[in-house]
Structure formats: structure tokens, C-alpha cells
Amino acid sequence: xxxxxxxxxxxxxxxxxxxxxxxxxxxxxxxxxxxxxxxxxxxxxxxxxxxxxxxxxxxxxxxxxxxxxxxxxxxxxxxxxxxxxxxxxxxxxxxxxxxxxxxxxxxxxxxxxxxxxxxxxxxxxxxxxxxxxxxxxxxxxxxxxxxxxxxxxxxxxxxxxxxxxxxxxxxxxxxxxxxxxxxxxxxxxxxxxxxxxxxxxxxxxxxxxxxxxxxxxxxxxxxxxxxxxxxxxxxxxxxxxxxxxxxxxxxxxxxxxxxxxx
Numbered sequence: 001x002x003x004x005x006x007x008x009x010x011x012x013x014x015x016x017x018x019x020x021x022x023x024x025x026x027x028x029x030x031x032x033x034x035x036x037x038x039x040x041x042x043x044x045x046x047x048x049x050x051x052x053x054x055x056x057x058x059x060x061x062x063x064x065x066x067x068x069x070x071x072x073x074x075x076x077x078x079x080x081x082x083x084x085x086x087x088x089x090x091x092x093x094x095x096x097x098x099x100x101x102x103x104x105x106x107x108x109x110x111x112x113x114x115x116x117x118x119x120x121x122x123x124x125x126x127x128x129x130x131x132x133x134x135x136x137x138x139x140x141x142x143x144x145x146x147x148x149x150x151x152x153x154x155x156x157x158x159x160x161x162x163x164x165x166x167x168x169x170x171x172x173x174x175x176x177x178x179x180x181x182x183x184x185x186x187x188x189x190x191x192x193x194x195x196x197x198x199x200x201x202x203x204x205x206x207x208x209x210x211x212x213x214x215x216x217x218x219x220x221x222x223x224x225x226x227x228x229x230x231x232x233x234x235x236x237x238x239x240x241x242x243x244x245x246x247x248x249x250x251x252x253x254x255x256x257x258x259x260x261x262x
């Protein structure tokens with residue numbers, strides 16, 4: 001049975017997170033949506049995503065988020081946030097209650113994807129989300145909303161970031177990437193006239209040759225225009241193909257796509 005996850009955006013529509021060059025809650029929703037899509041479409045993952053929309057104060061906002069997580073069958077809880085500090089602050093972090101190894105991997109993966117500083121895993125047992133979710137949980141601090149460098153890196157590398165976060169979660173929960181097979185288009189074999197003689201008309205422009213081999217362009221004699229009629233005295237097999245032999249001794253393809261018997 002596939003292990004499930006719950007991933008949610010920090011803060012809420014009516015309870016603002018940090019706002020700087022980036023808006024924390026708005027960007028967290030984008031990350032959650034994309035990571036969820038990758039895990040459930042590109043991987044064989046199963047789970048839930050959540051954005052808090054009704055709370056008007058921080059305490060209710062946190063309670064709503066945690067209550068949603070705890071209402072689901074899952075093996076891992078993930079909350080997506082963005083950091084805020086001085087304009088010079090930069091880097092990724094991942095906060096944990098008891099998942100240090102996973103948090104270390106996550107912070108490093110985000111930093112590599114964004115090409116910014118890896119500030120590492122940090123134990124934060126006092127945080128409401130980490131303390132009150134009933135399953136193992138991590139809280140991502142993607143980058144600093146107050147940093148021009150981080151904002152630029154985030155916008156430029158959003159997809160790489162989302163893929164990196166998804167891979168860490170997938171590895172933790174044992175998800176596998178889905179294999180997409182592309183069927184080759186069926187090519188119908190040419191249909192040839194194999195015997196007969198008489199009057200034939202050109203349906204599609206082709207060439208008349210001195211011999212039955214058409215690989216040497218120097219043996220081309222003339223371009224057979226559409227509608228031109230030729231008197232055919234016989235049909236010759238050449239390998240797996242057939243050629244019409246004209247009264248004048250030239251050879252034209254017997255492919256029914258190019259010629260038709262009148």
C-alpha cells in the first residue's frame with residue numbers, strides 16, 4: 001500500500017505571512033500545488049494538499065491547518081513557508097521536530113535547486129505545526145522573501161525547486177516515477193501493382209529511371225508529372241518493390257500511391 005502525505009501552505013488567505021519582494025503565502029501555495037502535482041502525476045504518490053482560507057487570526061489559522069493534516073491517513077506532513085529577515089539574509093532551511101535526516105536532505109536539495117546557501121536543518125519543537133501534527137512533520141523555509149538574490153533565484157528556478165522537493169518526499173515515502181511509453185506510429189507498407197500491362201496514369205509526381213534501381217540519381221531520365229499517361233508493357237520485381245516498365249524501356253515505381261491503372 002502506498003504511503004500518503006499531506007502538504008499545505010503556511011499562513012492563510014486572511015492571515016498574511018511575510019511580505020517583501022515575494023508574498024510568502026501566495027508563493028507557498030504555488031509550491032504546494034506544483035509539488036502535489038508532481039508527486040501524484042509524475043510519481044505514483046498519493047496524498048492531499050491544503051490551503052487555509054477562513055481563519056481571521058493566527059491561532060485559528062494554525063489550528064485549521066493542523067486539524068486538516070490530522071484528519072487524513074498519511075505518513076508524512078509537510079508545511080511550506082518562506083523566511084523573512086534583513087535584505088542580506090539568504091538561503092534555505094528545513095525545520096523539524098524529530099526528522100533531522102529528512103530535513104537535512106530537504107534543505108540541501110532546495111539550496112542546490114536554487115543555487116543559494118544551505119542553512120541546513122533546524123530543530124524547532126516549539127512550533128505549533130511541528131508540535132501538534134500527529135505524524136512525522138517537516139516545515140520548509142524555501143528562501144527569504146526579503147532577499148533580492150533569493151527572489152530572483154526562486155523565480156528563475158521554480159520548476160527545479162519543485163522537482164527537488166518532490167524527489168526528497170518521494171524517496172522518503174518510497175514513491176516511484178511513472179514510466180511513460182510512447183508508441184511508435186504505425187507505418188503502412190506500400191501497396192504495389194505486381195502484374196499487368198496497359199495504360200497507367202501518374203497520381204503523384206515521381207521519376208522515370210533508366211534501370212530498376214532508383215538509388216542512383218544519375219539514372220533519372222524525367223520527372224513524371226501528375227496526370228501523365230504511360231503505356232506499360234510489364235511489371236518487374238526489384239527486391240521487395242515493383243517497377244512499371246514503359247514502352248520506351250524506362251522504369252517507374254509501381255507504388256499505388258504514385259500511379260493508377262486506367
